[in-house]
Amino acid sequence: MxxxxxxxxxxxxxxxxxxxxxxxxxxxxxxxxxxxxxxxxxxxxxxxxxxxxxxxxxxxxxxxxxxxxxxxxxxxxxxxxxxxxxxxxxxxxxxxxxxxxxxxxxxxxxxxxxxxxxxxxxxLAAKRAQLGDTADTGLADSPQSSTGAEPVDDSAITETIEVTNEHGLHARPAAALVSALREVEAVVALRNATTGAGPVPGDSLTRVLTLGVLPGQRLEVSAAGPDAALAVAKVRSLAENRDHDQPR
Incomplete structure (x- = not known):
């Protein structure tokens, strides 16, 4: 470690x-x-x-x-x-x-x-995105695709979830989400279906925060791999968790 x-x-x-x-x-x-x-x-x-x-x-x-x-x-x-x-x-x-x-x-x-x-x-990418700084994304070179998210294959499970917790996907639930998704065997991509931001890899806190998901907005999750269904369930639990705890 x-x-x-x-x-x-x-x-x-x-x-x-x-x-x-x-x-x-x-x-x-x-x-x-x-x-x-x-x-x-x-x-x-x-x-x-x-x-x-x-x-x-x-x-x-x-x-x-x-x-x-x-x-x-x-x-x-x-x-x-x-x-x-x-x-x-x-x-x-x-x-x-x-x-x-x-x-x-x-x-x-x-x-x-x-x-x-x-x-x-x-x-700093999330702060730059939130403040509308488009001159520099702040994203260092990465082995990811140009969108910042790994490609998800045709067998992926895709679900769009309404974010109902009080403050949206702010720092604490975003951190909990990333932590939970790093524990499952799945490739996960997230997109703010309301604003069109993304997709981004679900295991990157810096990129998840750039989605700027607010309460009432819709989060699209696509997951592929042995734990794809579990990954989607974890995202759904977090998005609906009003206590901002880790996904159940």
């Missing part, structure tokens, strides 16, 4: 970002470590602490490092030279908060380091 390290000038900020991510996603045992601040109250970064955090977060599959700005990046770069044993490490260009959430969702589902890094880098 990919480990994550959060590097920030402020320990309080790093702890809050991690708390937010785990508040929105179920804890699947992803190793997350913090290297932030020179003390609980003093701002700053320490390359040695970053190196120690990378070592602690590594379970053999690699580590993604997310940083806030300035010397946090410099400390992370220096930390790579301080590692005592070879570890596959990527320094993320993604935003700290959104990137952490997206990376955690991907790592929780067993994605490899390249995929986890890509999710973090793409994490």
């Amino acid at each position: 990919i480990g994550l390290v959060v590097v920030s000038h402020s320990r309080a900020l790093a702890e809050a970002a991690v708390a937010l991510a785990f508040g929105l996603l179920p804890d699947r045992g992803v190793p997350v470590r913090i290297a932030a601040g020179l003390s609980d109250t003093e701002l700053g970064t320490d390359a040695v602490a970053v190196a120690d955090a990378i070592t602690a977060a590594d379970s053999g599959d690699g580590v993604l490092v997310l940083m806030d700005l300035g010397s946090a990046v410099l400390s992370a770069e220096t930390a790579l030279d301080l590692l005592e044993s070879p570890i596959a490490v990527r320094l993320s260009t993604g935003p700290l908060v959104e990137g952490l959430l997206s990376a955690l969702a991907a790592a929780s589902g067993g994605a490899d380091l390249a995929a986890v890094a890509r999710e973090a880098e793409n994490a």
Whole structure:
């Protein structure tokens, strides 16, 4: 499983970002470590602490490092030279908060380091789409098709579901949906049938959020594979769940 390290000038900020991510996603045992601040109250970064955090977060599959700005990046770069044993490490260009959430969702589902890094880098796509920023989609290159969704074959189950929960497919239910779909053996594509946005792969939090599904809108789900029917059922349960919990 990919480990994550959060590097920030402020320990309080790093702890809050991690708390937010785990508040929105179920804890699947992803190793997350913090290297932030020179003390609980003093701002700053320490390359040695970053190196120690990378070592602690590594379970053999690699580590993604997310940083806030300035010397946090410099400390992370220096930390790579301080590692005592070879570890596959990527320094993320993604935003700290959104990137952490997206990376955690991907790592929780067993994605490899390249995929986890890509999710973090793409994490601003939903905000850009919501604010109408069409100059740059924010989506890094991906092995997906040009639509961002893997092709679903002719045997796919397709269903259109009205989203009846109070706030639509916002961060928490979207994160729960992605987490649930990563547990099934199915290729799932989602499309906002009301606005036409999509399709997007159902196992990518960054792309699911770009659909901007609001309450009362209709979500089209297409699934293929051994667990296709289960995948559709999970999407339906989430879309109709007024408590914003995970799909039943």
